[in-house]
Amino acid sequence: MYGILVIGAPGAGKSTFCAGLADIFDQIQRSYITVNLDPANDSVQYDASYDIKELITVEEVMDRLGIGPNGALKYSIDTLCRNQDWLLHKIQDNKDKYVVIDCPGQLELYKCEGELWKLIRNLERAGVRLCAVHLVDALYCSDAAKFISVVMSTLATMVTMEMPQINVLSKVDLFDDDAPFSLEYFTELPDVNRLLELLNFNKHFVCSASAVEITCIQRSGGD
Numbered sequence: 001m002y003g004i005l006v007i008g009a010p011g012a013g014k015s016t017f018c019a020g021l022a023d024i025f026d027q028i029q030r031s032y033i034t035v036n037l038d039p040a041n042d043s044v045q046y047d048a049s050y051d052i053k054e055l056i057t058v059e060e061v062m063d064r065l066g067i068g069p070n071g072a073l074k075y076s077i078d079t080l081c082r083n084q085d086w087l088l089h090k091i092q093d094n095k096d097k098y099v100v101i102d103c104p105g106q107l108e109l110y111k112c113e114g115e116l117w118k119l120i121r122n123l124e125r126a127g128v129r130l131c132a133v134h135l136v137d138a139l140y141c142s143d144a145a146k147f148i149s150v151v152m153s154t155l156a157t158m159v160t161m162e163m164p165q166i167n168v169l170s171k172v173d174l175f176d177d178d179a180p181f182s183l184e185y186f187t188e189l190p191d192v193n194r195l196l197e198l199l200n201f202n203k204h205f206v207c208s209a210s211a212v213e214i215t216c217i218q219r220s221g222g223d
Contacts, residue, residue, distance in 0.1 A: 001091075001094075001095050001096075001097075001098075001099065001127055001128045001129065002098055002099070002128075002129050002130075002131075003098060003099030003100065003101060003128055003129070003130050003131075004099075004100055004101065004130065004131050004132070004133050005101050005103055005120065005130055005131070005132045005133065005161075005163075006018055006100065006101065006102050006103060006133050006135065007103045007105075007107070007110070007132055007133070007134050007135070007157065007161075008105060008134055008135035008136060008170075009105050009107065009136075009137070009153075010105035010106070011105070011137065012105065012135040012136060012137050012170055013135055013137070013170040013171060014038075014102055014103070014105065014135055015036075015038075015041060015043065015044055015045045015046070015102055016045055016170075017133070017135060017168075017170065018034060018045070018046050018100050018102045019045040019046040021100055022034055022046045022047075022100065025098065030098060031096060031097040031098065032097050032098040032099070032100060033049035033050065033091070033094045033097050033098075033099050033100070034046055034047070034048050034049050034050075034099075034100045034101075034102065035048065035049060035050045035051075035087070035090075035091070035099060035100065035101045035102065036048040036050070036051045036052060036053070036102045037052050037077075037080070037101060037102060037103050037104060038052070038102060038103065038104040038105070039052045039053055039056055039057050039058045039061075039073065039076040039077070039080075039104075040057075040058040040069065040072075040073055040076075040104070041102070041104075044102070048102075049090075049094075050087065050090050050091075052076065052080055055079065055080060055083060055086060056076045056079050056080070057076070058072045058073055058076055059072075061075050061076055070106065073104060073106060073109075074106075074109065077104065077109055077115060077116055078115050080119070081115035081116065081118060081119045082115075084119050084122060087119075088122065088123070088126055091123070091126070091128060092126060092127075095127070099128065101130075103116075107153060107156075107157060110157060110160055110161060111160060117160070117161075120161070120163075124163075130163055131163060131164045131165070131166065132157070132158075132161050132163055132164070132165040132166070133165075133166050133168055134154055134157055134158075134165055134166070134167045134168065135168050135170045136150050136154065136167060136168065136169055136170065137169075137170055137171055138169045138170060138171050138172045138174065138175045138183065138186075139171060139174060139175070141169070141175065141183065141186045142175075142176050144195045144196075147186065147195065148192075148195060151189075151192075154167055169183070169186065169187060
């Protein structure tokens with residue numbers, strides 16, 4: 001059984017990508033299933049075969065536990081992983097189909113040895129051969145500093161996920177034709193050093209090496 005994990009920062013176009021892929025599979029009559037693993041996604045643009053919101057939602061967790069959206073998202077993913085048989089059985093019931101998994105945008109959820117990381121490993125042990133598709137908003141290519149940050153984040157994800165990964169620039173139709181470099185430069189990236197020429201090493205790129213100690217619980221620190 002083959003499938004892809006669609007990952008990327010919030011707003012990168014993951015759900016739109018999944019919807020487009022579903023349309024293509026419909027046209028070529030390829031059997032597939034779509035899985036939404038983002039409990040905070042209220043605008044799924046495709047007919048999800050299986051949805052984490054059948055199990056838990058971010059709004060439900062926020063109301064019940066009185067925590068913020070990020071904490072509720074992590075709690076929801078942890079709940080999914082504690083009940084992962086629910087997902088594993090549903091996917092294994094469709095062994096003859098291609099699986100498209102729409103993942104949450106918070107990349108910290110994919111940290112090594114984290115709950116979601118363990119779920120992915122269990123999917124692989126169950127015979128699902130996965131490839132990650134990492135979407136990056138092409139608008140980040142308009143700024144050298146942002147693009148370097150995105151490249152570092154993408155590399156970190158590649159190391160953490162431990163699987164084949166395809167990096168995709170999304171929303172290329174919105175790319176600024178007057179940008180310092182063409183879109184082809186960012187897709188091929190022949191010389192990273194040229195990006196450094198665009199960085200203006202002023203106060204915006206300089207920070208102190210020291211850290212400030214604070215505690216929100218005791219309301220102290222930050223002096």
